[in-house]
Amino acid sequence: MxxxxxxxxxxxxxxxxxxxxxxxxxxxxxxxxxxxxxxxxxxxxxxxxxxxxxxxxxxxxxxxxxxxxxxxxxxxxxxxxxxxxxxxxxxxxxxxxxxxxxxxxxxxxxxxxxxxxxxxxxxxxxxxxxxxxxxxxxxxxxxxxxxxxxxxxxxxxxxxxxxxxxxxxxxxxxxxxxTGAGSTVKACNQIVVAATVTALSEAMAVAAATGLDLEKVQSVLAGGLAGSEVLRQKGGRWIDGDFEGGGSAKNQLKDLNFIAELAKDTGLELPLSTSVRGAFEVMVAAGDGDLDHTGIYRTILAASAATTAGSRC
Incomplete structure (x- = not known):
């Protein structure tokens, strides 16, 4: 290196x-x-x-x-x-x-x-x-x-x-x-990135649903073990609700599909990657594929809203 x-x-x-x-x-x-x-x-x-x-x-x-x-x-x-x-x-x-x-x-x-x-x-x-x-x-x-x-x-x-x-x-x-080894390492990287983006989106959804100040919550996360480059670069997106531009959800799904292909080729079961891949499939199918991958936050909120509405029927 x-x-x-x-x-x-x-x-x-x-x-x-x-x-x-x-x-x-x-x-x-x-x-x-x-x-x-x-x-x-x-x-x-x-x-x-x-x-x-x-x-x-x-x-x-x-x-x-x-x-x-x-x-x-x-x-x-x-x-x-x-x-x-x-x-x-x-x-x-x-x-x-x-x-x-x-x-x-x-x-x-x-x-x-x-x-x-x-x-x-x-x-x-x-x-x-x-x-x-x-x-x-x-x-x-x-x-x-x-x-x-x-x-x-x-x-x-x-x-x-x-x-x-x-x-x-x-x-x-x-x-x-x-050749191919570099892309395998990138697949490892993307497992962490996609999971981190989704985990932070879930955390921000919990914070928003309970009336917390997202900026203050992020400052606490950033200072502890939950801190990450994703949070440093992308934290403002959850605060501002601006998911335009950036690394697209459709590209994140593309990467997750490569990870699934690699898992099949190596005989590995990757439950977290499979779950995150499913979430991004929902996001892209809903027409949000061109948004930044942090826009998975919107998908989480939309699914929660739909579940709540269904329970009231």
């Missing part, structure tokens, strides 16, 4: 060309941190205006134009990454045109550990392409502040060359083994 401080985050002589595909809420601050670290960067996004907003970056008109020796992807899921490869405007064509023989594709999104391992095997066999899975934890705030935790799987020699680059936007970079 590599831990980096802010004083180390300059890398003007990074020897490989770098591009980033996906300049959304996480990708944009990562791109800015790379550029601030002195590394030239090409950026591509399906909505061009979001790439054009990255000051100092060279904007690519297609994935083919973004075909650098190292391509970082910050996209929702594996199908979106795989879609960058084929066609005359795809990465494969771009690498061929640029004469790049052994490119590296980094997947920073949260994807299925099982699927990404298979994808990596196929890419190496068919194209000579090294796929590194390097999911992130720390949210948009962590990305902006350059203190993400990056969990990495892939060939150790390739990862070793990339670690200084990852350090431009990460405070911790940890390698766990072959």
């Amino acid at each position: 590599t831990t980096l401080t802010n004083t180390q985050k300059q890398l003007p002589d990074f020897p490989l060309s770098v591009s980033l595909c996906g300049t959304g809420p996480m990708g944009a601050p990562i791109a800015r941190n790379i550029l601030s670290g002195g590394v030239p960067l090409t950026v591509w996004n399906r909505t061009a205006a979001k790439a054009e907003a990255i000051s100092g970056g060279k904007v690519a008109g297609s994935p083919a134009e973004a075909a650098a020796e190292v391509v970082l992807t910050v996209l929702p899921d594996l199908p979106q990454v795989a879609a960058l490869l084929p066609g005359e405007n795809g990465l494969l064509a771009g690498w061929a045109a640029a004469g790049i023989r052994n490119p590296v594709l980094v997947i920073h999104g949260t994807v299925s550990p099982v699927a990404v391992a298979e994808f990596a095997e196929d890419c190496l066999r068919d194209y000579g392409l090294s796929v590194i899975d390097a999911p992130l934890s720390g949210g948009t705030i962590g990305a902006e502040e350059g203190r993400l935790s990056t969990m990495v799987g892939g060939p150790s020699d390739v990862v070793g060359r990339l670690t200084p680059l990852f350090g431009l936007y990460s405070s911790t970079v940890a390698w766990f083994g072959k």
